[in-house]
Amino acid sequence: MIETVTRKRIEILADKALQRRVTDAIDRIGITGWTIVPVTSGKGREGVWREESVMGTDKVLVLTIAAEDKAMALAEELAPMLTHLGFVLSMWDVQVIRGERF
Amino acid sequence: MFETAIQTFTSPVVLFFVLGLFAAFARSDLAIPEPIAKAMSLYLMAAIGLKGGVAVSKSGVDVTVVSALGAGIAAGFILPFFAYGVLKTFGKLDRINSGAVAAHYGSISVVTFVTAVEILTGQSREPGGYMVAVMAAMEAPAILSGLLLARGMGSKAGTQSTGEMLHEVFTNSSIMLLLGAFVIGMVGGEVGFAPVSPFFEAGFKGVLCIFLLDMGLIAMRRIMESRSITWRLGAIAIFLPIVNGAVGTTLGVVIGLDAGSAAALGVLCASASYIAVPAAMRLALPDADPGIYLTMSLSITFPFNVLINIGLISALAASLTGANGAMQ
Numbered sequence: 018m019i020e021t022v023t024r025k026r027i028e029i030l031a032d033k034a035l036q037r038r039v040t041d042a043i044d045r046i047g048i049t050g051w052t053i054v055p056v057t058s059g060k061g062r063e064g065v066w067r068e069e070s071v072m073g074t075d076k077v078l079v080l081t082i083a084a085e086d087k088a089m090a091l092a093e094e095l096a097p098m099l100t101h102l103g104f105v106l107s108m109w110d111v112q113v114i115r116g117e118r119f
Numbered sequence: 120m121f122e123t124a125i126q127t128f129t130s131p132v133v134l135f136f137v138l139g140l141f142a143a144f145a146r147s148d149l150a151i152p153e154p155i156a157k158a159m160s161l162y163l164m165a166a167i168g169l170k171g172g173v174a175v176s177k178s179g180v181d182v183t184v185v186s187a188l189g190a191g192i193a194a195g196f197i198l199p200f201f202a203y204g205v206l207k208t209f210g211k212l213d214r215i216n217s218g219a220v221a222a223h224y225g226s227i228s229v230v231t232f233v234t235a236v237e238i239l240t241g242q243s244r245e246p247g248g249y250m251v252a253v254m255a256a257m258e259a260p261a262i263l264s265g266l267l268l269a270r271g272m273g274s275k276a277g278t279q280s281t282g283e284m285l286h287e288v289f290t291n292s293s294i295m296l297l298l299g300a301f302v303i304g305m306v307g308g309e310v311g312f313a314p315v316s317p318f319f320e321a322g323f324k325g326v327l328c329i330f331l332l333d334m335g336l337i338a339m340r341r342i343m344e345s346r347s348i349t350w351r352l353g354a355i356a357i358f359l360p361i362v363n364g365a366v367g368t369t370l371g372v373v374i375g376l377d378a379g380s381a382a383a384l385g386v387l388c389a390s391a392s393y394i395a396v397p398a399a400m401r402l403a404l405p406d407a408d409p410g411i412y413l414t415m416s417l418s419i420t421f422p423f424n425v426l427i428n429i430g431l432i433s434a435l436a437a438s439l440t441g442a443n444g445a446m447q
Contacts, residue, residue: 034401057153063410065344069337070157072417073398074409102405 022116025088029079029095030056030105033070039079039104042094048087049118054078063103082111082119127430132237135328136425139335143343151333159330160394164293165300166319167233167251172304173312174248184249186374187384191253194367194388195260199225202359203268210355212411215269219400219407222265223416224359226392227257229297230334231421233327235386235429242433244379250387255297257387262288262399269404284403293395334421342418347410356391356419364389364424364432372439382429382436389428391416 031039036053043051056076058067068075083091088108098104113119127133142149151159175184199221206217232254239246266284288294304312312319342348367388371381393416400407 032401034398035405063408064346067340068153070153071160071333072337072393072413073401074413075153 019114021112021114023110024082024113024116024119025085025108026080026082026111027088027091027106027108030059030076031079032102032104033075033077034073035102035104036077036079038098038102039095043079043081043091046083046087046091046094048081048083048091051079051081054080061103061105082113084119127238127426130234130238130241132234132324132327132331133425136234136331136335136422139332139337140339140422141335143336143339149336151329151336156330156333159326159333160293161296162326163233163323163330164229164296166323167229168255168297168300169304169307169312169315169319171248171251171255172301173307173309174304175252175301176305176308178248180249183247183375184252187247187249187253187371187376187380188256190370190374191257191384191387192260194363194370194384195225195227195257196264197225198363198366198388199261199264199268201362202355203265205355205359206352210351211349212352215404215407216411218265218267218269219404220265220412220415221268222261222400223391223393223396223412224363224420225261225264226259226396227254227387228390228392228416228421228424229254229293229394230327230330231390231424231429232383232386234331234425235383235432237324237327238429239379239382239433244377244382244433244437246379246383247377250380250383251297252301253384254387255294255301258291258294258297258392258395259288261392262396262403265396265400266403269407284399287402288399291395291399293398331425334417338418338422341414345410345414345418347408348414348419352411352415353419356415357423360389360391360420360424360428361431364428365435368432368436369439372436378433378436378440381440382433385432385436386424386429389420389432390424391420393417393421 029039040051054077056078092106095106099106202224203217203221206212206220236246364385368381368385371384376384393413397409397413
């Protein structure tokens with residue numbers, strides 16, 4: 018049976034215009050990679066939002082997988098931005114193959 | 120004046136905008152796919168930049184062009200200070216939101232300008248091609264004034280450095296494309312433009328119609344879902360374009376522009392950005408609420424300008440220059 022290890026999968030909902038602040042933080046912490054996923058619409062405390070690329074109000078999901086210590090370091094790094102910039106961060110345990118890569 | 124208003128409401132460009140407003144109000148599922156809307160905005164900016172550049176290469180740069188540029192840039196820097204005062208006192212907004220909204224009202228809306236050119240041309244008052252250069256030059260100054268007002272002289276922790284911010288302002292995709300296409304138009308001139316003109320001219324009005332349909336949809340959906348707009352802010356979103364439009368038009372007449380170009384300067388001063396400035400503000404002033412600045416500029420000022428104010432400005436320019444006889 019193939020061997021898997023537990024890692025944290027972190028998901029950050031951020032404005033597309035500000036996604037670099039998230040990916041820069043991921044790079045600074047030393048997490049190997051990240052993926053950007055476009056999203057179309059949603060609703061939060063400020064009401065409904067939609068993808069409006071002409072006005073630049075679209076949002077993205079930044080996904081990354083890391084060992085727990087790095088995941089916690091990233092959460093700490095991003096914490097000030099969450100309220101200040103209206104980002105949403107969540108993380109949960111996932112099983113990955115080739116754990117040394119994350 | 121009445122005739123001007125009728126001409127505005129029989130323009131397909133304006134009617135498509137009204138259709139968008141109506142469809143969103145009726146909660147229709149009509150929607151333009153996002154990548155197509157983005158592509159249309161790029162097409163419109165490239166086309167308007169190119170046409171302006173070609174027009175300037177034909178007419179050359181004279182005193183009129185230079186004074187129009189100077190007036191536009193000065194207005195871009197100064198208008199946000201007036202807007203800021205109104206927003207802070209009457210609008211009761213805080214400093215950051217006042218500065219962010221003020222930047223929008225000092226800057227320009229390309230689509231409002233293009234719609235105005237269509238309407239003015241229909242009234243035999245086509246603005247000079249150099250007004251495109253004035254438009255491009257007016258995009259950025261207000262961003263700097265707005266940031267100065269919002270941040271004070273020193274930059275705050277948690278925001279970008281001034282260098283990063285300036286880089287963002289001047290490499291902003293719409294400013295880059297508009298100015299770049301303008302330079303290409305100037306370098307290529309009429310001869311260079313001829314081979315590409317079928318693409319940029321034949322489709323222009325049609326694309327503008329569909330783009331305005333989309334803007335109508337977005338503008339109405341935003342205002343219907345808005346939670347941040349008070350009656351005071353709504354009133355300011357109507358008051359500022361009236362005052363700024365009158366100031367810009369008068370300024371244009373004073374520096375010796377023809378009726379069409381003076382009206383175009385008035386429209387540029389009256390219009391509020393909803394493409395370039397929101398993008399810059401989201402980066403430079405992330406604490407400011409897009410629900411305020413985008414809803415004011417896109418959902419209130421833009422429809423007001425397209426449906427009513429362009430006609431008023433055109434009539435003002437005509438009466439100030441005594442050009443009423445030019446109307447058909």
